[in-house]
Amino acid sequence: MTNLFVAKLGGHATLTTAEIAKLTRACQGARGYPAGHDLIHEGDASGGTFVVLEGWACRYKSVPGGGRQIVAFLLPGDFGDLHAGVLTGLDHSIATVTKALIATIPAAEMDELVTMRPAVTEAFWWAQLVDESILRAWVVSMGRRSSMERVAHLMCELYARMRNIGLADADSCEMPLTQLVLADALGLTPVHVNRVLRKLRTAGIMLLSDGVLRVLDPAGLTRLAGFDDNYLHRRPTRTA
C-alpha cells in the first residue's frame, strides 16, 4: 500500500526521489492505536507531528461543562500539528476516531524537512492553508446552516476528501463515525443527529449506517448542503 502522507504532499509539489524517500522513512515507526485514544492532550508541549496512515483521527477542544467540540477530522495522509517549535503549547487535543495506524515524526526531523527543502515547505504550506480553509467552512456551517444542511455539508466534505485520496467509490465511502462523534463535530446533540439522519434517509438523499456513507442523490445532497468543493483547493498552482 502506498503512503498517503507522501502521496498527498507529492500531489502539490514536485518532490525529488530523495525527498520522497526521506518522508517515507520518517513514517517507518508507525504504531497502531485503538479507537478513541488520545494521541496528545491540550496543554501538552508538542513533541512532534502525528501522521495518520490508516484510520481516522480528530482534533477537539474540551469545553467547560464536560463536553467536547471536534474541530477537524484527520483522514489517512493527514497530519497533526506542525506547531512544534513555533507555538508554546497545544491549544487542542488529538484523538483517534477509529483504530488507526499513526506515525510520529520528532520535532527535530520535522523542522529539518520543513525548513531545508523548498518543495516540501511549499507542500506543507499548502496543507496548512487547506486545513484553515476547511475550518472556515465549518464556521460557516455552524453559524448559518440548519442541522440538516450541516450534516449534509459535512458528509460532502468528507466524501470529497475521501475521494481525493482514492478511498471512495462512485457513490459511497467509508464513514466510520458514530452519531455521538458526529454530534461532537456538528455542535448538535446525538439525539438530533439521529433524527436528521433519518430525515435524510427517508428523503432518499443519503444513508449512513454501519460506518458506510451511501449517497443516493448526489445532486440533491450537494444542493441541500450548498456545497462547493473549491475551498478544498484540489489543484496546485504550478503544474507538476
Next chain:
Amino acid sequence: MTNLFVAKLGGHATLTTAEIAKLTRACQGARGYPAGHDLIHEGDASGGTFVVLEGWACRYKSVPGGGRQIVAFLLPGDFGDLHAGVLTGLDHSIATVTKALIATIPAAEMDELVTMRPAVTEAFWWAQLVDESILRAWVVSMGRRSSMERVAHLMCELYARMRNIGLADADSCEMPLTQLVLADALGLTPVHVNRVLRKLRTAGIMLLSDGVLRVLDPAGLTRLAGFDDNYLHRRPTRTA
C-alpha cells in the same frame, strides 16, 4: 505612529534592521478605504496580501440565501491571505469593517519576504498558526456556547487582541462593531444580539455602545465566556 504590522511580526522573531526596513517599506503604498468596502472577493485570483494598518477588516463567506458569515476579524497589524502563489483562488472575501488604512503587498514581494528570510518566514508561520487557532476557538463557540457565552467570548478575544497591540485601556477598548456585524460573526440574528447585549449590560458585566467596549466585571466576563487566552499564543518559543 509605529507600524503595527512590523511590530507584530517583530514580537515573535528577531528581525534584523534590514528586514524591518524591508517590511516597513512594503507598507508604503497604503490607501484609505471607507467602511464596508470589499477589498477582495471570493473567487478572485489572489493578487497580493492586504495589511491592515489602521481600522478593522474581516474575512467572510457568503451563504446561498443572501447572508454572510464572518470568519475572522483583522485588527491593525493583521494581514490577509498569504495564499498568493500557493492556492488556486480565494475561498472567502475580505472587507473593511470601519474606515481603514490598508497596504497592499504584491505577491512577488511577499514571496520574497516569506521565502528568503528565515526569521520572517517563522514570524509568518506563527501568525498563520494563531489565525488557525482563533478559528478553532470560533468553531467551539458556535458549536457549544449559548448566545450570551458566545458574545462574551468574542468580546474577550477582541479585547485581548487589542491589548496585545497596545490599543486597549485597563477595562475598555475600541470595538467598532455594529450589532449587524456582530450577528454576522456570531451566527445569530441582529435582534438576538441586541437582547444579549442588554442582558450583559443589566447584569453589570459589560457595556458595548458607540463603538466602545467597557468591561465592568472582568472576572465575571471571563468566567461566563470560559475564556482562556492561551490559544492566542502570545509568547514565542525562542526568547528574543
Next chain:
DNA sequence: CGGCTTGTTGAAGTCATTCAATATTAGTGG
C-alpha cells in the same frame, strides 16, 4: 450470557428566530 456502547423514538421545554413596529442616530443636501 450479561453489560456496555450505540441507535431509535416520544413528549415537553428552551433558546433563538421571525415578523413587525417604533425609536434613535448618522449622514446628506438644501
Next chain:
DNA sequence: CCACTAATATTGAATGACTTCAACAAGCCG
C-alpha cells in the same frame, strides 16, 4: 443649520428548531 433619508438600535409577540429527559431496542465484546 435644519430637514430628510437611511442605517442602526430596541422592544413585543408568536413561531420554530433543537435540546432535554426518558425509555427501550439492537448490536458488540469479553
